[in-house]
Structures are given as C-alpha cells and as structure tokens.
Amino acid sequence: MEESFDRVKTILRERGKELADSDIRAVALGAIIYSFMAQDRERDWVFEWDKVLAFEGSSGPYLQYTYVRFQKMLTEFGYDEDMSLENITSTPLTPYDRDLVLDILGFRDILTQCAITYKFHLLIAHLTTTARHLNALYVNTPKLRDTSESERALRMRIIAQTLEMIRYACAIVSIPLPREM
Numbered sequence: 001m002e003e004s005f006d007r008v009k010t011i012l013r014e015r016g017k018e019l020a021d022s023d024i025r026a027v028a029l030g031a032i033i034y035s036f037m038a039q040d041r042e043r044d045w046v047f048e049w050d051k052v053l054a055f056e057g058s059s060g061p062y063l064q065y066t067y068v069r070f071q072k073m074l075t076e077f078g079y080d081e082d083m084s085l086e087n088i089t090s091t092p093l094t095p096y097d098r099d100l101v102l103d104i105l106g107f108r109d110i111l112t113q114c115a116i117t118y119k120f121h122l123l124i125a126h127l128t129t130t131a132r133h134l135n136a137l138y139v140n141t142p143k144l145r146d147t148s149e150s151e152r153a154l155r156m157r158i159i160a161q162t163l164e165m166i167r168y169a170c171a172i173v174s175i176p177l178p179r180e181m
Contacts (some may be wrong), residue, residue: 004028008061009054015055023178027061030175037173038124055075058128060175066131067166068181070138070159077144079156091146091150096137103130107165111172120173127169134162 007044008028012019019027035052039045055061093101110126113119137159144152170177 001028003031004053007049009052011055017181019178023180026065026178027181028169030064031060033173033175034063034124037120037158037175038128040119040121042098057121057125061181063127063131063166063170064178065181066134067163067170067177068179070134070163073144073154074160074163077152077156079160081160084111091148091154091158093154094137094141096133097155097158098140099133100130100158102136104161104165105135107169123169123173128168130162130166134159 003086005024005028012024022103029057030045031052035047038058052059054062055065107126110123116122141155143153144155147155167177
C-alpha cells in the first residue's frame with residue numbers, strides 16, 4: 001500500500017497537483033481494488049503498476065477522477081435534489097443523456113448478475129462504461145452554463161443519479177472516492 005501511495009503522490013506532483021494524504025490514499029487504494037475487481041476471477045492476471053495507476057481508460061483513478069469532476073460540477077451549479085422537475089417534460093434527451101439513463105436502468109441487472117455469478121468484474125466494466133458516458137456527455141453536449149433552465153435541471157438530475165449509482169457501486173466493492181483529485 002505504501003508503494004502505491006508513493007507512486008500516486010509522484011504522479012500527482014508531475015501533473016502539478018497537491019492533494020491531502022487522505023485523498024492520495026483513497027486514489028492509491030481505489031487503484032489497487034479496481035485493478036483486482038476488474039479481473040475475471042477465472043483467468044490469470046499480471047499486476048502492472050503503470051496500468052493500475054493510469055489516470056485514463058479502465059482504471060480506478062479514471063473512475064475516481066470522473067466522480068470527483070462531476071460532483072464538483074453539481075456543487076458549482078447549486079444542484080439540489082429537491083429542485084423542481086416540472087418544466088423538464090418537454091426537454092429532449094441527447095444520445096449522451098440516454099446512455100447515462102440506460103446505465104442507471106441497467107445497474108440492477110448488473111448487481112443481480114454479480115450476486116449470482118460472483119463475477120464482480122461485470123460491475124467494474126459497467127462503472128467504466130458509465131464513466132466513459134459521463135465524460136462523453138461533458139465533451140459532446142453544451143456546458144451547463146450554456147443550457148436552458150429546464151435542460152440544466154434535467155442534465156443535473158441525470159448526472160446526480162449517475163453519481164449516486166457510482167458511489168453505491170464503489171461502496172459495494174470498497175473503492176474509496178476522494179474529495180479532491
């Protein structure tokens with residue numbers, strides 16, 4: 001664990017980031033847990049630090065970064081789960097919104113599969129796909145500040161529900177979510 005902590009701290013310094021030790025530990029531990037849980041338990045696997053600690057692609061740090069990024073976005077825009085959704089019924093979903101809604105709707109089936117088969121790599125694959133969908137939403141749709149009030153409310157609700165699913169799934173497999181990244 002100490003080696004993972006030191007490696008994460010070095011990577012973050014190289015990127016010009018200084019995080020609290022608690023957040024560095026969360027990233028380090030999350031990277032290791034993710035890498036183990038992402039593997040099919042019936043196959044051989046080689047542990048490689050570069051893959052485990054990658055901040056892009058299929059990795060714990062990528063998932064954690066995505067969660068932190070979007071959590072900050074909701075905070076910045078004052079998301080309130082009690083906000084009215086009256087005016088969003090006529091707001092069309094983009095394909096990127098739809099992908100996230102489908103990820104949320106498919107979550108229960110993934111959990112059921114994991115419980116039946118003990119193959120938690122299926123859950124990790126679902127989380128990774130969801131993180132990619134969140135980042136695709138960010139890249140391919142207008143920023144929240146550039147959207148109408150109803151579109152912003154709808155998008156924030158979808159993002160919030162997606163983050164709740166990620167938080168819940170990470171708790172199931174003990175991947176900690178840092179406050180900063």
